[in-house]
Amino acid sequence: MTKILLAGFTGSMGQKAITMINETEGFELSAVYSPRANQSAADYGLADSVSVYNQLADIDSDADIWLDFTTPDSVYENTKFAIEHGFHPIIGTTGLTDDQESELIQLSKDKQLGGLIAPNFGLSAVLLMKFAKQAAEYFPDVEVIEMHHEDKKDAPSGTALSTAKMINEVRKPHEQGDSKETMPGVRGGDYNGIRIHAVRLPGYIAHEQVLFGGSGEALTIRQDSFDRSSFMQGVKVAIKNVKNLRELVVGLENLL
Ligand SMILES: NC(=O)c1ccc[n+]([C@@H]2O[C@H](COP(=O)([O-])OP(=O)(O)OC[C@H]3O[C@@H](n4cnc5c(N)ncnc54)[C@H](O)[C@@H]3O)[C@@H](O)[C@H]2O)c1
Numbered sequence: 001m002t003k004i005l006l007a008g009f010t011g012s013m014g015q016k017a018i019t020m021i022n023e024t025e026g027f028e029l030s031a032v033y034s035p036r037a038n039q040s041a042a043d044y045g046l047a048d049s050v051s052v053y054n055q056l057a058d059i060d061s062d063a064d065i066w067l068d069f070t071t072p073d074s075v076y077e078n079t080k081f082a083i084e085h086g087f088h089p090i091i092g093t094t095g096l097t098d099d100q101e102s103e104l105i106q107l108s109k110d111k112q113l114g115g116l117i118a119p120n121f122g123l124s125a126v127l128l129m130k131f132a133k134q135a136a137e138y139f140p141d142v143e144v145i146e147m148h149h150e151d152k153k154d155a156p157s158g159t160a161l162s163t164a165k166m167i168n169e170v171r172k173p174h175e176q177g178d179s180k181e182t183m184p185g186v187r188g189g190d191y192n193g194i195r196i197h198a199v200r201l202p203g204y205i206a207h208e209q210v211l212f213g214g215s216g217e218a219l220t221i222r223q224d225s226f227d228r229s230s231f232m233q234g235v236k237v238a239i240k241n242v243k244n245l246r247e248l249v250v251g252l253e254n255l256l
């Protein structure tokens with residue numbers, strides 16, 4: 001039995017994760033954490049055996065896995081706590097800085113503890129990033145548009161940033177248009193010359209387009225998560241395989 005502690009259990013992703021865990025043979029939800037939790041397990045519709053925590057310092061759990069869908073503000077502290085206390089971290093929360101990520105990876109190596117940071121657990125998004133990296137070798141002129149629900153706290157999305165980083169690994173640096181902005185920010189964010197545009201609208205869940213332009217032709221790669229259930233197959237794969245790793249890795253593709 002794989003025991004799971006779920007951080008951010010009352011949120012949109014937390015609620016989907018609870019359903020997935022309860023429906024998966026061999027998985028057990030053994031603890032939940034949110035600083036806002038102030039009720040008993042039964043009040044949240046959880047089994048009495050589930051421990052409810054609202055302070056990191058109080059967490060005393062025999063869970064194997066720390067599954068995190070919280071907030072960009074809390075993800076660093078949570079992940080550090082998880083590694084220091086021997087939980088295999090599976091981090092879906094976005095917003096870690098490069099420095100924070102490097103520090104956490106080093107900590108996991110010191111402890112020889114496997115874990116995963118996945119900016120996107122959806123297969124369509126993982127494939128989009130892979131295909132975009134492939135295409136960027138041939139089409140260095142590229143822009144990324146990400147579209148998310150209006151409650152999303154961070155911009156750009158973790159997926160868009162990851163896409164830009166992967167493209168940057170292979171793209172030949174060059175000038176790409178030199179429009180003067182007559183309205184600040186109108187050309188979007190800039191990751192090493194790769195423009196990222198973030199759209200926030202009700203009705204949307206999580207979507208991304210990568211647009212490549214060439215001489216007389218264009219290529220658009222697009223993925224859509226229409227429902228948060230799209231992320232759960234990836235979370236399942238991560239829970240089943242993370243124990244085989246000996247350090248924190250970034251990207252679900254490392255476990256597929
Ligand atoms: N990797 C992926 O595939 C994927 C998919 C969807 C969302 N996300 C990311 O997951 C995160 C959560 O998304 P959501 O839509 O569920 O958000 P949400 O706002 O619905 O839920 C956030 C949860 O975190 C809790 N929380 C707040 N502060 C906390 C803290 N200090 N410690 C622990 N918990 C805290 C809240 O009470 C809430 O339960 C976001 O960063 C989002 O970008 C990732």
Ligand SMILES: O=C(O)C1=N[C@H](C(=O)O)CCC1
Nearest residue numbers: 094119120152157158159206
């Ligand atoms: O709903 C969100 O928030 C999502 N965040 C991730 C990101 O920032 O890339 C993945 C998709 C959903």
